[in-house]
Amino acid sequence: MGITRRVFIASGAAAVAVAVNHLGGFGSFAQSNRVLNLYSARHYDTDTAIYESFTQKTGIKVNLVEADADKLIERIKSEGANSPADVLITVDAGRLWRAQKAGLLQPVTSSVLKKAVPANLAEPAGHWYGFTKRARVIVYNKDKVKPADLSTYEDLANPKWKGRVISRTSSHVYNQSLTGSILAAHGPQKTEAWARGLVANFARPPEGNDTAQIRAVASGVADVTFVNQYYVVRLMKSDKPEDKAVASKIGVFFPNQGNGDRGTHINISGAGVVKTSKNRQAAIQFLEHLASPQVQEIFAKGNNEYPILAGVAKDPVLASLGTFKEDKLNAAIYGKNNGEALKIMDRAGWK
Ligand code: FE
Numbered sequence: 001m002g003i004t005r006r007v008f009i010a011s012g013a014a015a016v017a018v019a020v021n022h023l024g025g026f027g028s029f030a031q032s033n034r035v036l037n038l039y040s041a042r043h044y045d046t047d048t049a050i051y052e053s054f055t056q057k058t059g060i061k062v063n064l065v066e067a068d069a070d071k072l073i074e075r076i077k078s079e080g081a082n083s084p085a086d087v088l089i090t091v092d093a094g095r096l097w098r099a100q101k102a103g104l105l106q107p108v109t110s111s112v113l114k115k116a117v118p119a120n121l122a123e124p125a126g127h128w129y130g131f132t133k134r135a136r137v138i139v140y141n142k143d144k145v146k147p148a149d150l151s152t153y154e155d156l157a158n159p160k161w162k163g164r165v166i167s168r169t170s171s172h173v174y175n176q177s178l179t180g181s182i183l184a185a186h187g188p189q190k191t192e193a194w195a196r197g198l199v200a201n202f203a204r205p206p207e208g209n210d211t212a213q214i215r216a217v218a219s220g221v222a223d224v225t226f227v228n229q230y231y232v233v234r235l236m237k238s239d240k241p242e243d244k245a246v247a248s249k250i251g252v253f254f255p256n257q258g259n260g261d262r263g264t265h266i267n268i269s270g271a272g273v274v275k276t277s278k279n280r281q282a283a284i285q286f287l288e289h290l291a292s293p294q295v296q297e298i299f300a301k302g303n304n305e306y307p308i309l310a311g312v313a314k315d316p317v318l319a320s321l322g323t324f325k326e327d328k329l330n331a332a333i334y335g336k337n338n339g340e341a342l343k344i345m346d347r348a349g350w351k
Pocket of ligand 1: 228
């Protein structure tokens with residue numbers, strides 16, 4: 001956990017002495033600003049090491065506010081110009097887009113970020129950047145499906161899958177982003193036809209989260225589903241026998257790998273600088289910290305995600321899923337497409 005203001009005041013004498021050297025008489029004022037308020041929807045214990053190494057590197061303390069993404073966005077909105085928030089961290093480009101659209105983030109350019117973050121994983125004006133990747137993969141029951149039966153997201157609308165597919169609801173941002181990527185690839189008419197075909201193949205009305213879909217496929221409720229890969233890795237790593245049994249029943253398939261096809265849908269965990277931040281430079285430094293090799297490894301492993309930086313060690317269980325071609329669609333496009341995607345899914349009867 002980051003070091004709080006209270007702890008900072010207790011060690012204030014030493015801090016002021018250091019600051020005075022740099023800033024003359026205004027040192028204590030400048031030093032009191034050296035706290036970064038981080039609003040994060042992440043909740044992994046391993047992230048603590050990331051905040052501590054930032055403080056070691058920069059002398060800037062991290063004050064962490066944790067809540068789910070929608071609550072954090074509402075909180076920044078309601079705090080208005082007085083918001084203490086400097087950085088917003090959350091998952092899924094759809095949510096980052098919402099925060100941007102609500103006017104909560106400011107554009108940032110940084111040569112470090114430009115070099116580290118692939119262009120397709122950053123909002124073009126710099127309102128937010130992706131720091132880890134997640135792939136929305138097909139999960140299948142190995143007793144019922146062979147990998148050769150699978151090909152693309154589009155193919156899950158084929159009548160051959162009638163009564164064999166399950167999904168979580170359309171109200172969840174993960175499915176809105178996936179559908180937003182299909183919208184970018186095929187346009188609204190084909191996307192709606194796809195959604196209708198998919199819904200017609202559902203073995204049951206959408207219910208439960210990604211993990212619930214995996215369990216249901218393992219237990220034979222359906223043959224295939226699509227989920228973020230870290231949910232599979234979590235089950236593979238679990239010590240619980242019931243989770244191990246689930247993991248042994250299922251296979252992971254990376255869709256849309258064919259020659260000339262666009263690749264598997266990639267989403268991000270990302271962050272942006274809050275528009276009203278009083279510590280813009282420190283906030284940018286923090287984003288740059290997230291893009292550094294040591295932090296990349298910890299940040300990715302915390303949630304069994306893929307680092308954005310090439311050459312960073314991957315979690316071995318994650319790596320065992322194999323390599324694949326990624327859809328290089330800019331995350332801002334499927335983020336922006338979320339709203340239209342949801343309307344299409346609604347019309348198609350995707351609950
Ligand atoms: Fe998730």
